[in-house]
Each structure stands twice: as structure tokens, then as C-alpha cells.
Amino acid sequence: MLKSGPNHWGSLAKFFHWTIVVLILVQGTIGLVMVELPKRPNVIPVFSFHKSLGLTILALAVLRLAWRAFDPHPRAPASMPHWQVLGARAGHALLYVLIFAVPISGYWFDSVAALRPLYWFDLFQxxxxxxxxPGMKDIAVDTHETLFWILVVVAAGHALAALIHHFHDRDVVLRRMLPFARS
Ligand code: HEM
Ligand code: HEM
Structure with a gap:
């Protein structure tokens, strides 16, 4: 089912969630590795790939949030205490902010540094x-890096919470978000 319901996540919500998770893992790894490479012309394609993939994640985040406006949100399990429901809501809101803020800060860095034109996978500018x-370069790059590490910490806490739901509380929260699984 494409749409979510009171007790399940729809396939589109799952697609956005897991595609963005995988792309962020790949993108973060490329980012951390590429900044350690010797600054030679042959690293430019790696940087360009990072920028293109980052813009793709930003576009997916926009589509995901737009779809969320039309997609009913599954209910929290009745067994979940109110403070946990509020905590999960705050955590999810923060994750939404970060999947926008991290790529936008990268885009900001690329704009202020203005080293070369920005292309999306060599297809369009x-x-x-x-x-x-150029005076803002250092602030922009520090912002990009700091936001990335905040995302890593919040996403790790979020993943841990999902695992606690599954293995400790033994509820449907993780199961209903898994691809191809029905709760
Ligand atoms: C979710 C998306 C993104 C993630 C997770 C991400 C992650 C990272 C990470 C981990 C680094 C290494 C930071 C460091 O250790 O110094 C980095 C560097 C960089 N990112 Fe991103 N990034 C994203 C999106 C973007 C976008 C959209 C752009 C530009 C359009 C971009 C441009 C850059 C550049 C130019 C650097 C190198 C900075 C330097 O030269 O020190 N990033 N990114
Ligand atoms: C970069 C990593 C991640 C990001 C940015 C992220 C982001 C999000 C966001 C924003 C939501 C809320 C969806 C909505 O209300 O529209 C969500 C839900 C969820 N995520 Fe993640 N997530 C990440 C990684 C993970 C991982 C690794 C797991 C599993 C171990 C996981 C399990 C879940 C589950 C089970 C839900 C549904 C919670 C519920 O039913 O209320 N997430 N995620």
C-alpha cells in the first residue's frame, strides 16, 4: 500500500526513510574520506559526486516532507508512555531539520567558496x-561538519530507541517500518 494508515507505514514513507538512511551513510563516508585525500585535481570528481549526492538527499527530503503532509501518520502503540511519545516526536522533528540543514550547509559552503560551477552529476548546472x-568559508565548513556530527548522534539515539522498542518492549514500532514487513 502506498499510503500509511493508523497501524502501518505505507511503501512510499518506507521508501523515503530507508533510501535517505542508506544515502546518508554513503554520503557521510565519502565526505569523511574525501577531506583526507591529497588536494590534487583528481579529487575534484569525488567532491563533485559528494555535492551531487548531497543535493539528491536534499531533494528527497523535500519530497518526503511534502508526502508526509498528505500521508496519515501511524499511531504510537497504546503501551507507550506519554513522555516517550513526546520524546519520539521531538527526535523525529530534529531529524527532519537535520536532513535539510546538513545538505543546505554544504550547499552554503560551496556557494561562499565559489571555487567552480556546481553541477548535478554533470547533467545540469x-x-x-x-x-x-570567501570570508565565510571557515564558518560554513565548520557548520557543515558540526551539523553532520549532530545528525550522527541523533540518528544513533533514534536507531537505538527503535531497537529497544523491538527487543525490549517487543512492540510493532520497528517491525512496521521495515521494508516488505507487515505489522
Ligand atoms: C546529507 C547530505 C550531506 C552529508 C551527510 C555530508 C557530509 C559531509 C562530511 C561528513 C564532510 C566531511 C567534513 C569534515 O570532516 O571536514 C563533508 C564535506 C564537504 N561537503 Fe558535505 N555532506 C552533505 C551534503 C553536501 C552538499 C549538498 C554539498 C554541496 C553542494 C556538500 C559539500 C561538501 C564539501 C565541499 C565538503 C568539503 C569541505 C572541505 O573542503 O573541507 N555536502 N560533507
Ligand atoms: C540517518 C539515519 C536516520 C534518519 C535521518 C531517520 C529519520 C527518521 C524520521 C524523520 C522518522 C519519522 C518519520 C515521520 O514521522 O514522518 C523516522 C521514523 C522511524 N525510524 Fe528512522 N531514521 C534514521 C535511521 C533509522 C534506523 C537505523 C532505524 C532502525 C534501526 C530507524 C527506525 C525508524 C522507525 C522504526 C521509525 C518509525 C517510528 C514510529 O513509528 O513512530 N531509523 N526516522
Whole structure:
């Protein structure tokens, strides 16, 4: 089923969730490795790939949030205490903010550094919406890196909570989000 319901996540919500998780894992790894490579012209394609994949994640985050506006949200299990429901809601809101803020900060860095035109997988040029400002480069890159590590910590806490639901509380929370699984 494409749409979610009171007791299940629809296939589109699951697709967005797990595609973004996998792409963020790949993207974070590429980011951490590429900044350690010797600064030679042959690293430019790696940086370009990172930027293109990052813009793809941003586009998926936009589509995901837009779909969420039309998609009913499954109910929390009745056994879940109120403080946990509020905590989960706050955590999810923060994750939404971060899947936007991390790529936007990368895009901001690329714009202020203005080293070369930005292309999406060599297919079309993406305009730099932020004005070039080399004085902001260090702040922009630190913001990108810091937001990434905040995302890592919040996502790790979120994944741990999902595992506690499954193995300790033995409820449907993780099962109903798994691809191909029906709760
Ligand atoms: C969810 C999306 C993204 C993630 C998870 C991510 C993650 C990272 C990470 C972990 C680093 C290494 C930071 C460090 O240790 O210094 C990095 C660097 C970088 N990112 Fe991203 N990034 C994302 C999106 C983007 C986007 C959309 C752009 C540009 C359009 C971008 C441009 C860059 C650049 C240019 C660097 C290198 C900074 C330097 O030269 O030190 N990133 N990114
Ligand atoms: C980069 C990593 C991750 C991000 C950014 C992320 C983001 C999110 C967001 C924003 C939601 C809320 C969906 C909504 O209300 O529309 C969510 C739900 C969920 N996530 Fe993740 N997630 C990540 C990794 C994981 C991992 C690794 C697991 C499993 C171990 C997981 C399990 C779940 C589950 C079970 C739900 C549904 C919770 C419920 O029914 O209320 N997530 N995730």
C-alpha cells in the first residue's frame, strides 16, 4: 500500500526513510574520506559526486516532507508512555531539520567558496543561491561538519530507541517500518 494508515507505514514513507538512511551513510563516508585525500585535481570528481549526492538527499527530503503532509501518520502503540511519545516526536522533528540543514550547509559552503560551477552529476548546472563570500568559508565548513556530527548522534539515539522498542518492549514500532514487513 502506498499510503500509511493508523497501524502501518505505507511503501512510499518506507521508501523515503530507508533510501535517505542508506544515502546518508554513503554520503557521510565519502565526505569523511574525501577531506583526507591529497588536494590534487583528481579529487575534484569525488567532491563533485559528494555535492551531487548531497543535493539528491536534499531533494528527497523535500519530497518526503511534502508526502508526509498528505500521508496519515501511524499511531504510537497504546503501551507507550506519554513522555516517550513526546520524546519520539521531538527526535523525529530534529531529524527532519537535520536532513535539510546538513545538505543546505554544504550547499552554503560551496556557494561562499565559489571555487567552480556546481553541477548535478554533470547533467545540469545548479545555481549558487548564496553569494560568494570567501570570508565565510571557515564558518560554513565548520557548520557543515558540526551539523553532520549532530545528525550522527541523533540518528544513533533514534536507531537505538527503535531497537529497544523491538527487543525490549517487543512492540510493532520497528517491525512496521521495515521494508516488505507487515505489522
Ligand atoms: C546529507 C547530505 C550531506 C552529508 C551527510 C555530508 C557530509 C559531509 C562530511 C561528513 C564532510 C566531511 C567534513 C569534515 O570532516 O571536514 C563533508 C564535506 C564537504 N561537503 Fe558535505 N555532506 C552533505 C551534503 C553536501 C552538499 C549538498 C554539498 C554541496 C553542494 C556538500 C559539500 C561538501 C564539501 C565541499 C565538503 C568539503 C569541505 C572541505 O573542503 O573541507 N555536502 N560533507
Ligand atoms: C540517518 C539515519 C536516520 C534518519 C535521518 C531517520 C529519520 C527518521 C524520521 C524523520 C522518522 C519519522 C518519520 C515521520 O514521522 O514522518 C523516522 C521514523 C522511524 N525510524 Fe528512522 N531514521 C534514521 C535511521 C533509522 C534506523 C537505523 C532505524 C532502525 C534501526 C530507524 C527506525 C525508524 C522507525 C522504526 C521509525 C518509525 C517510528 C514510529 O513509528 O513512530 N531509523 N526516522
Amino acid at each position: 545548479v545555481p549558487h543561491v548564496f553569494a560568494p563570500d
